[in-house]
Amino acid sequence: MDAGSKALAHAEITNVLSLYYQALDQGDLDTLESRVIAEDATWILVQLCGDERLVDESTGRSAILTWFRRMFEAGVSMTEGSVRHYLNTHVIEVDGEHARSTSHLQAIETGGMTNVASGFVRAEHIRTAEGWRIQRYEVEETITRADMDALKATFHAPS
Numbered sequence: 389m390d391a392g393s394k395a396l397a398h399a400e401i402t403n404v405l406s407l408y409y410q411a412l413d414q415g416d417l418d419t420l421e422s423r424v425i426a427e428d429a430t431w432i433l434v435q436l437c438g439d440e441r442l443v444d445e446s447t448g449r450s451a452i453l454t455w456f457r458r459m460f461e462a463g464v465s466m467t468e469g470s471v472r473h474y475l476n477t478h479v480i481e482v483d484g485e486h487a488r489s490t491s492h493l494q495a496i497e498t499g500g501m502t503n504v505a506s507g508f509v510r511a512e513h514i515r516t517a518e519g520w521r522i523q524r525y526e527v528e529e530t531i532t533r534a535d536m537d538a539l540k541a542t543f544h545a546p547s
Contacts, residue, residue: 389432389482389483389484392437394480394482396465397480397482397487397503397515397520398482400519400520401478401480401487401513401520402478402488403481403508403520404423404424404513404520404521404522405422405475405478405489405491405511406475407424407441408420408424408473408475408522408525409473409474409501411423411424411469411473412427412456412473413472413473415460417453417456417457418450420453420456421449421453423448423519424521424522425452425453425521425522426449426514426516426522427448428447428448428449428523428525429447429452429522429524430444430445430446430447430522430523430524430525431444431445431447431452431455431524431525431526431528432524432525432526432527433526433529434442434446434526434527434528434529435529435530435531435535435536435539436507436529436530436531437530437532437533437535437536438530440536440537442539442540442543442544444539444543451452452481452523453473456495457483458542458543459513459539459542459543460539461542462541462542462543464534464535464538464539466475468506470497470498470499471495471496471497471498471504471511472492472495472496473493473494473495474493474494474496474507475491475492475493475509476491476492476494477492478490478491479491481543482535485514485515486512486513486514486515486545487512487513487514487515487520487536488510488511488512488513489509489510489511489513490510491508491509491511491526492506492507492508492509493506493507493508493509493529494506496530503534504531504535505529505530505531505532505542506529506530507528507529508519508527508528508529509525509526509527510525510526511524511525511526512524512525542543
C-alpha cells in the first residue's frame, strides 16, 4: 500500500471513529447501522467504577444496535443528549483492507462540563464496498456511580 493510500485510509478511519461518537451522542442508530458498524462486528464494553467491573459483549450489527437501544432506555447520562464524547490521540495501523486503531476517550456532560467517563478504545476496521467500517470495538472506560447503577439495573439484573 502506497503512502497516499495509507494516509487516505487513516483519514477515513478517523472519520468513522468520529462519526460513531457523534451518532451515539445524538441517538442516531440509523447512521451507526448504515455508516459505522460492520455487519459481523463485535462490540465489547468494559465499564469500571471503583472496584466494580461490568463487561458486555454483542456480536452482529443487529445485536449491537439492540444493546444500544436498551442502553438508551437505561437512564445513563448520555441518553439525555447532554453528553459529548471525545475520541483522540489515534494510533492507526493499516494493512491492506484491514486496520487497527487505539484511541483515548473522554465523555463530558455539557451542562456542568463534568467528566462522566474516560478510557481507552481498541478497534479493528475493515474496508467494505461502502467504505471503512468498525468490525471489532473494545472500550474500557471509568464511569460515574449513577451510570454504573443504571447499567447494572438494565443489563445485569438478577433473573
